[in-house]
Amino acid sequence: MHFPPSFTCYLSIFFQRLNIPYQFSQVQESERHLDAKLIYRMVTFSENCKSYSIVSPDVIQQFTRLIGGSASIGIHKPEPRLGDVSTTKTNDVVYVLSRVYVDVSYSKVRVRLHAYQHILVVDNNNNIFF
Amino acid sequence: METMPHINNPSILPRRTCSTLCLDVVELINISRVTEVNLTSSMNVAFIFLECEVSNNLYSIQGMDNAYVTRFLYSPSRMALVLLDSTSFHCFPDQNPVHAAAWSECYSRTIFYCIDQLRQEIWRFLFRYGQSQGNFPQ
Numbered sequence: 001m002h003f004p005p006s007f008t009c010y011l012s013i014f015f016q017r018l019n020i021p022y023q024f025s026q027v028q029e030s031e032r033h034l035d036a037k038l039i040y041r042m043v044t045f046s047e048n049c050k051s052y053s054i055v056s057p058d059v060i061q062q063f064t065r066l067i068g069g070s071a072s073i074g075i076h077k078p079e080p081r082l083g084d085v086s087t088t089k090t091n092d093v094v095y096v097l098s099r100v101y102v103d104v105s106y107s108k109v110r111v112r113l114h115a116y117q118h119i120l121v122v123d124n125n126n127n128i129f130f
Numbered sequence: 131m132e133t134m135p136h137i138n139n140p141s142i143l144p145r146r147t148c149s150t151l152c153l154d155v156v157e158l159i160n161i162s163r164v165t166e167v168n169l170t171s172s173m174n175v176a177f178i179f180l181e182c183e184v185s186n187n188l189y190s191i192q193g194m195d196n197a198y199v200t201r202f203l204y205s206p207s208r209m210a211l212v213l214l215d216s217t218s219f220h221c222f223p224d225q226n227p228v229h230a231a232a233w234s235e236c237y238s239r240t241i242f243y244c245i246d247q248l249r250q251e252i253w254r255f256l257f258r259y260g261q262s263q264g265n266f267p268q
Contacts, residue, residue: 069193074256
């Protein structure tokens with residue numbers, strides 16, 4: 001994703017304050033480039049970036065507090081019909097972030113996510129839990 | 131250093147809202163004081179919203195570490211909190227069209243919308259990941 005350098009700098013400072021170690025890496029991307037006479041050719045761009053591995057639960061919690069706690073959870077639900085009120089029910093599948101790998105370059109941020117799958121069940125007291 | 135009665139006073143500052151849309155978000159009190167901070171010396175930014183901005187524009191600030199909501203103005207003469215007049219509130223992000231131009235390119239606004247964009251991308255991934263698995267109740 002493309003971001004302004006002010007945000008990538010802000011993100012780097014944020015990780016630095018959390019004492020997350022990083023590694024320098026180089027990311028290459030190939031794009032189709034329109035050349036003269038409507039001829040396409042593949043162009044490879046390489047960009048230096050800092051790679052952060054957010055693995056421990058404490059750091060994941062800090063990261064999700066930056067972007068919003070609800071961003072770490074995705075719920076798969078059937079598309080509600082018109083006029084229906086959508087509520088979370090039994091057997092809904094919930095994805096919770098477990099690991100995040102962030103590559104921060106000058107103007108790009110690449111995020112790789114790992115998530116656990118949970119299924120909502122109901123116990124005898126009608127309490128919904130993972 | 132000037133001592134102000136509302137700072138570090140647990141009954142006034144800081145406190146947490148209990149509204150449904152912004153539950154447990156720390157609430158600040160507007161004291162109408164402006165300070166200039168150099169960008170090179172700033173380590174973090176805070177996003178301050180009015181309650182109506184959260185409810186009308188549905189900003190996703192739930193769980194954010196540095197998002198705050200303000201509803202009241204502290205009146206030193208009355209030594210009490212007065213409900214804030216939203217038309218005179220100039221903090222970020224100001225949706226008032228008169229003030230929008232001045233804030234549209236500010237640093238904190240850029241950071242906030244980038245965070246929002248990143249959050250949308252993560253959401254999109256988590257939901258798409260769920261849909262690709264199949265075998266879900268219809």
